[in-house]
Amino acid sequence: MVVSVAYLGPQGTYAEAAALAYTNNLAEEGGEKAQLYPYPSIAQTLRALAQGQTHLAVVPVENSVEGSVSNTLDSMWELPTLQIQHSLVLPISHALISCAKSLATIRTVYSHPQALAQCQGWLEQSLPSVELVSTDATTEALQYLSDQKTAAAIASPRAAELYNLPVMACPINDFPENSTRFWVLGLESSKSGNQTSLAFSVPANVPGALVKPLFCFASRGINLSRIVSRPTKRAIGEYLFFVDLEADAKEAAVQSALEELLTCTETLKIFGSY
Amino acid sequence: MVVSVAYLGPQGTYAEAAALAYTNNLAEEGGEKAQLYPYPSIAQTLRALAQGQTHLAVVPVENSVEGSVSNTLDSMWELPTLQIQHSLVLPISHALISCAKSLATIRTVYSHPQALAQCQGWLEQSLPSVELVSTDATTEALQYLSDQKTAAAIASPRAAELYNLPVMACPINDFPENSTRFWVLGLESSKSGNQTSLAFSVPANVPGALVKPLFCFASRGINLSRIVSRPTKRAIGEYLFFVDLEADAKEAAVQSALEELLTCTETLKIFGSY
Numbered sequence: 001m002v003v004s005v006a007y008l009g010p011q012g013t014y015a016e017a018a019a020l021a022y023t024n025n026l027a028e029e030g031g032e033k034a035q036l037y038p039y040p041s042i043a044q045t046l047r048a049l050a051q052g053q054t055h056l057a058v059v060p061v062e063n064s065v066e067g068s069v070s071n072t073l074d075s076m077w078e079l080p081t082l083q084i085q086h087s088l089v090l091p092i093s094h095a096l097i098s099c100a101k102s103l104a105t106i107r108t109v110y111s112h113p114q115a116l117a118q119c120q121g122w123l124e125q126s127l128p129s130v131e132l133v134s135t136d137a138t139t140e141a142l143q144y145l146s147d148q149k150t151a152a153a154i155a156s157p158r159a160a161e162l163y164n165l166p167v168m169a170c171p172i173n174d175f176p177e178n179s180t181r182f183w184v185l186g187l188e189s190s191k192s193g194n195q196t197s198l199a200f201s202v203p204a205n206v207p208g209a210l211v212k213p214l215f216c217f218a219s220r221g222i223n224l225s226r227i228v229s230r231p232t233k234r235a236i237g238e239y240l241f242f243v244d245l246e247a248d249a250k251e252a253a254v255q256s257a258l259e260e261l262l263t264c265t266e267t268l269k270i271f272g273s274y
Numbered sequence: 275m276v277v278s279v280a281y282l283g284p285q286g287t288y289a290e291a292a293a294l295a296y297t298n299n300l301a302e303e304g305g306e307k308a309q310l311y312p313y314p315s316i317a318q319t320l321r322a323l324a325q326g327q328t329h330l331a332v333v334p335v336e337n338s339v340e341g342s343v344s345n346t347l348d349s350m351w352e353l354p355t356l357q358i359q360h361s362l363v364l365p366i367s368h369a370l371i372s373c374a375k376s377l378a379t380i381r382t383v384y385s386h387p388q389a390l391a392q393c394q395g396w397l398e399q400s401l402p403s404v405e406l407v408s409t410d411a412t413t414e415a416l417q418y419l420s421d422q423k424t425a426a427a428i429a430s431p432r433a434a435e436l437y438n439l440p441v442m443a444c445p446i447n448d449f450p451e452n453s454t455r456f457w458v459l460g461l462e463s464s465k466s467g468n469q470t471s472l473a474f475s476v477p478a479n480v481p482g483a484l485v486k487p488l489f490c491f492a493s494r495g496i497n498l499s500r501i502v503s504r505p506t507k508r509a510i511g512e513y514l515f516f517v518d519l520e521a522d523a524k525e526a527a528v529q530s531a532l533e534e535l536l537t538c539t540e541t542l543k544i545f546g547s548y
Binding site: 236 | 344363454485503
């Protein structure tokens with residue numbers, strides 16, 4: 001069987017590197033072959049999986065400098081339950097890619113907003129007066145660079161190789177310990193693992209609405225390795241919570257916490273253990 | 275006395291509207307006059323206050339659609355303790371401002387990344403092939419619009435008036451119930467109020483490190499109205515937590531929770547009650 005994998009494309013993105021790392025490992029373990037399909041946005045990547053166009057999807061979840069990737073969390077909440085199959089962390093090294101003669105002739109820098117943010121100190125110092133342009137993926141602008149000698153893009157050194165473009169500076173990320181965590185998602189219920197992810201909304205305008213869900217875990221000594229709030233988009237001060245537990249959903253304590261959680265949340269989505 | 279107020283400028287930003295709403299109220303209550311000073315970024319606005327250049331600073335904290343403003347939280351953590359004096363919520367209505375003849379002739383849209391994100395549905399539908407350019411403030415590009423007939427900016431209708439520019443469409447935000455919360459910050463310790471904000475880091479690689487701080491509040495029935503994690507920027511999976519409590523720091527239960535919190539956090543910053 002060939003496993004089809006949707007990822008945030010085009011070729012050369014960090015998400016593609018993560019998808020390759022995962023599928024190469026699959027191939028070594030069980031001989032399964034994989035075919036990768038790029039999608040232009042995180043929402044479209046996850047929608048492709050939810051609609052059954054692919055078996056798996058690989059999307060970024062959080063970066064060590066910029067934090068959670070809001071688009072991923074928002075899409076996971078909106079789509080029918082996607083299940084996390086695997087989590088993997090990739091080191092991130094950003095390169096300034098351009099056909100300009102020198103830094104001084106660069107007028108515009110294109111990249112994904114997170115990559116621009118991760119290099120903002122370097123950009124302020126080295127290219128203080130350039131225009132920063134947001135793109136859907138780090139590699140989106142690479143196809144135009146050979147014609148635009150005053151433009152640059154921030155992407156991976158591998159992307160520069162793929163597009164046969166020169167790297168002017170690397171690494172340019174402000175924090176050298178820069179890494180991104182990716183989730184491999186599928187529709188099959190996930191296997192066991194020592195991490196469990198879930199999300200819930202709490203009833204609006206109920207005092208103590210968040211303390212109860214947190215108490216379900218705290219009172220059982222289940223640690224949360226991450227808790228992220230996202231707005232419900234209905235009114236200010238109304239949130240969804242995305243929580244990672246350091247435990248397997250199959251453990252008795254977690255089972256009992258999840259049962260109690262059902263009684264004090266409005267909507268509860270369990271993304272599985274991995 | 276004239277109260278000096280730093281805000282995320284230039285003139286016409288939503289932060290300026292929030293600063294005006296706050297200082298007009300001050301003037302009505304006690305006759306204190308205010309002078310507003312625009313700064314080009316959130317970090318610089320907060321640094322101006324921390325360095326004593328102004329008495330107060332007004333910055334956005336969270337939006338009902340896009341969530342927390344990371345730059346504000348990250349700067350508050352890095353600077354010597356700033357104290358929250360007041361919190362206020364403004365409804366947000368985004369306008370497409372341009373001197374273009376029609377939507378069809380627009381090639382570029384400039385705005386702050388959060389404003390671009392809040393209008394992404396409208397932009398995909400009405401201007402599917404334009405380039406989106408991030409700016410430090412929603413109003414940054416307005417000064418160039420009269421010369422660039424193929425450019426547009428997303429800012430408030432008030433900004434269009436201030437710069438004497440035409441509004442082509444309004445509102446264009448995807449969620450009509452769009453509002454932003456602002457904090458008014460100062461260096462004086464804040465007064466009382468039924469909300470308290472704080473932030474803490476937890477020791478790295480200690481199992482159960484987050485459950486203990488949460489338990490300090492949960493076990494005393496103190497509700498959290500918001501909890502936001504931000505990366506420490508040292509390593510993936512290491513976070514700071516920003517927490518809003520629905521209680522006054524002067525209450526006995528909160529005092530006792532904060533004492534216990536000191537024993538299970540690495541660094542604890544209390545931003546005051548308001």
